Amino acid sequence: MEIGVVGKPNVGKSTFFSAATLVDVQIANYPFTTIDANVGVTYAIAEHPCKELGCTPNPQNYEYREGKSLIPIKMIDVAGLVPGAHEGRGLGNKFLDDLRMASALIHVVDATGKTDAEGQPTDHHDPVEDIEFLEREIDYWIYGILRKNWDKFSKRIKLQHLKLAQAIADQLTGIGVTEEDAFEAIHKLGLDNDPTKWSDEDLFNFVRELRKVNKPIIIAANKADAAADAQIERLIKKGRSRGYIVIPTSAAAELTLRKAAKAGFIDYVPGSSDFKILKKMSPKQEKALELIRERVLNRFGSTGVQEVINTATFELLNLVPVYPVEDEHKLTDQFGNVLPHVHLLPKGSTPRDLAYKVHTDLGKTFLYAVNARTHRRVGEDYELQFNDIIKIVATAR
Numbered sequence: 214m215e216i217g218v219v220g221k222p223n224v225g226k227s228t229f230f231s232a233a234t235l236v237d238v239q240i241a242n243y244p245f246t247t248i249d250a251n252v253g254v255t256y257a258i259a260e261h262p263c264k265e266l267g268c269t270p271n272p273q274n275y276e277y278r279e280g281k282s283l284i285p286i287k288m289i290d291v292a293g294l295v296p297g298a299h300e301g302r303g304l305g306n307k308f309l310d311d312l313r314m315a316s317a318l319i320h321v322v323d324a325t326g327k328t329d330a331e332g333q334p335t336d337h338h339d340p341v342e343d344i345e346f347l348e349r350e351i352d353y354w355i356y357g358i359l360r361k362n363w364d365k366f367s368k369r370i371k372l373q374h375l376k377l378a379q380a381i382a383d384q385l386t387g388i389g390v391t392e393e394d395a396f397e398a399i400h401k402l403g404l405d406n407d408p409t410k411w412s413d414e415d416l417f418n419f420v421r422e423l424r425k426v427n428k429p430i431i432i433a434a435n436k437a438d439a440a441a442d443a444q445i446e447r448l449i450k451k452g453r454s455r456g457y458i459v460i461p462t463s464a465a466a467e468l469t470l471r472k473a474a475k476a477g478f479i480d481y482v483p484g485s486s487d488f489k490i491l492k493k494m495s496p497k498q499e500k501a502l503e504l505i506r507e508r509v510l511n512r513f514g515s516t517g518v519q520e521v522i523n524t525a526t527f528e529l530l531n532l533v534p535v536y537p538v539e540d541e542h543k544l545t546d547q548f549g550n551v552l553p554h555v556h557l558l559p560k561g562s563t564p565r566d567l568a569y570k571v572h573t574d575l576g577k578t579f580l581y582a583v584n585a586r587t588h589r590r591v592g593e594d595y596e597l598q599f600n601d602i603i604k605i606v607a608t609a610r
């Protein structure tokens with residue numbers, strides 16, 4: 214599960230990505246290694262079960278801070294969103310490659326309206342147009358892939374009695390479309406089961422629906438610090454009417470706070486509404502931080518950056534954090550570490566899915582699971598809940 218950050222030039226996308234991936238804690242065993250320069254690690258932050266249970270955890274694959282879990286997530290800086298990117302304009306192909314990898318997108322827009330469609334300075338640009346523009350780029354891209362062979366392809370589905378949703382998903386595996394995604398889009402639109410009967414418009418509408426499930430987008434209304442309340446309210450309202458969550462952000466403020474925290478000047482947990490000064494700074498630095506407190510934290514409650522990441526993880530991608538343990542009374546692994554690991558699983562996952570996520574062997578030998586909170590055995594089809602603590606019982610190997 215990777216989150217892509219996308220936006221046209223000059224909206225603060227690079228600042229957002231730098232801030233989100235500037236982490237002052239390094240975890241030894243990430244579930245992944247980063248290879249590309251435009252890929253970084255960020256954290257989704259959730260309440261830790263120990264806050265409620267009064268324990269002290271020994272985290273191994275996440276970080277624990279002030280009652281919260283910082284769970285590593287891969288983030289991609291998707292560069293090169295310009296009009297026509299879907300046809301390969303600008304960094305087009307690289308842009309599409311990055312887009313392919315992302316399961317959800319954070320779309321950074323300039324809430325002040327001071328960046329035009331091509332990323333040049335202006336006085337009046339409507340950021341709502343940017344929202345539509347990204348939708349269009351993605352829609353035409355997916356449409357282009359399907360349309361290319363559509364006539365032949367749709368006839369083959371009909372003649373060979375192929376399962377429609379599955380055949381389409383096979384065609385689009387490269388961008389991560391699943392049979393369920395395709396099925397959902399077909400049914401939502403009530404499209405004919407015989408794809409040779411689809412008009413061009415049907416195909417385009419289908420692609421739009423597919424994009425909504427396959428590449429969910431959240432809007433970061435950036436440079437909120439420099440935007441008027443009315444501009445932000447309008448963007449939130451317009452975005453909402455198109456089905457988006459819009460969160461005001463100040464990527465620049467978040468970057469400053471994280472840099473100050475990393476240098477040890479302040480204590481700041483991303484997402485918080487305040488920070489604590491730890492050591493003396495220059496008057497200029499102190500003034501800059503004071504301005505952030507006044508104009509960003511006091512006004513919006515946070516810089517918004519962490520809220521965007523959390524919402525993308527827990528709402529757009531619908532992931533739930535789950536803690537596997539070996540001892541359901543002490544909440545430990547075999548070495549006595551309390552809640553050492555957390556795993557993010559899609560909502561609807563079962564204990565067996567968790568077992569597979571921990572280790573393929575554990576998945577294969579899975580017998581049953583115990584909910585450590587209730588000490589009860591849970592059924593095969595139990596849906597894992599947010600912050601569940603689960604003991605997996607498997608056959609001896």
Ligand SMILES: Nc1nc2c(ncn2[C@@H]2O[C@H](COP(=O)(O)OP(=O)(O)OP(=O)(O)O)[C@@H](O)[C@H]2O)c(=O)[nH]1
Nearest residue numbers: 221222223224225226227228436439463464465466
């Ligand atoms: N006021 C304000 N300015 C910001 C914010 N975020 C970024 N900026 C400024 O906006 C300008 C553009 O930021 P970048 O992060 O370089 O923008 P970008 O979208 O990555 O642009 P490219 O690198 O050209 O793709 C810089 O001058 C930033 O300092 C913010 O939250 N508030």
